[in-house]
Amino acid sequence: MCCPPESLPNQVGERAAVTITNLVKRYGGLVAVDDVSFSIQQGEIFGIIGPNGAGKTTTVECISGLRVPDSGSISVYGLSPQRDRDKIREFVGVQLQESSLPPRLRVGEALELFASFYPTPLDPQQVLESLGIKQIERVAFKNLSGGQKQRLSIALALVGNPKIAILDELTTGLDPEARRDTWALIERMRERGVTVILVTHFMDEAETLCDRVALINHGVLSVLDTPEAIAAQAGVNRVRFVPSHPVDDETLDAVRGVQVIERKGRYVTVTGTGDLAASLMSALTAEGITVSELEARSGNLDDAFIKLTKDSTPRVPEEVQV
């Protein structure tokens, strides 16, 4: 089964909250997670993205001790989610995908119940207020809207005052306003120093919230970096501006990373890779040209996601430890 001797010392240093080494999990013949290794720093918001069935949820369930890995090791603040499950549960808050409460349990009751489970809980009343669900304190679970259920679910993950919060499909089913509010909550968790592990398939969510993102595809870690770096690596950047004087193609072509130049009326649009806007601006300034109506759009994580997950053969990252 699992658990090779704890041979690897924690090389990442004491700031790692979670270290996963060569994690493998199979369901029957299906390999859900195949040799995944990465570490999560204390206080960061760490995103795990990937297509449906990629192994995201399985990975976080191994971290929270809900599933037992077939091989590999996981260290959560130096503890094993299997052997030290009782200790880990005291400081890891979990929000599960597809988990409901008893229909007649009320919001305030659920929160007080969960607060009683933990050694140093937050005040349930304050949690209710900070999540904007104070007014539904006495409403039964079955009468909550999707957004309210989601907030309650987050509240339950936070009321134990966790060091690590695992949030799985946080904003699925929420309307745009509720999503923005939920994001603001996560930002507040970062300010309080909570390490957040966020499983999502919304790229804008990962881009907005996450310090780093791991892309898992077919159970393999295919890339791990900041959202900007992943986007830049895969995507193209686009810069559109109106030059003060006409500018010729040669000048633009000479700028590093430029691939395509388009002109439409007064507008010049340049697409390419790298830090395009800055390079262009310095080149144009050198020519004595100023620009107006500058608009830069970096290739986003969405583009990167589609590009990376469409690669039929998953790429093995050269370096995953950061």
Place this chain on the structure above:
Amino acid sequence: MTSARRQVLGRRSRAQIAALLKVQTKLSLREPYGLGVGVGLPIVLLVVFGFISKAVPGNVGDTGLNVIDLYIPVIMVISFIGIAISIPSTLVRDREIGWLRRVSTTPVHPSQLLGAQLVINFVFAVVAIVIAMVGGSVIFGAPLSVDIPFFILSVALGIAEIFSLGLVVVALVRTQSAAGIVGGVLFFGLLFLSGLWVQPDQVTGPLQYIMLYSPSGSVVRALLYSVFGETPPVPILIAVIGYTTVFAFVAVRYFRWE
């Protein structure tokens, strides 16, 4: 572990248990299946059989007992059955919707949730016992003379046996709808065997033995003897102990929290 830490943990687990009992009590009162069938139905039956007993006094099936005398233990066992059948309806649902799994990510194991549930159900059963015995003797004049040690033994074994059977359903059935069907069939089967419609003394042949030594009938017999100051026959007690052991084993062996 230092004693201070142990004390802190002890205080915490007491706080956890208190919070669980509080919440489970509220839920049991809001979804009163157990309370309705476990306490409400016995009250109705007590009144019905009490008045039958007053209207038709005398010897039932040459047992020397009145109707109400015979039905006091039946009513108690029906309470246990009603409560036991309500256990899957909530517990299977709580497992199906992921609530037990959710709780298992906290420092509390879902078994503590189940424990709180069983404590509340036990209280309901005790309430029904008190109602059946006090009502039966004070209002309807049943001449009870309780053999306290055997009564306590019979109640404890009877509740353990029939609650365990409820947990067997939880262990073996996956979905709430299936639990409803299995529970319903089991409920009426056990009610029949307990002697609600016809007493074992009123039938002959194999059916009498089946009723006497069935999971619910044997508990009724053990209680019947002990509320009238007699020692329950050893074969009856062996049957109750045997069922309890088997049911508890199956429930534990096949139980799933997720």
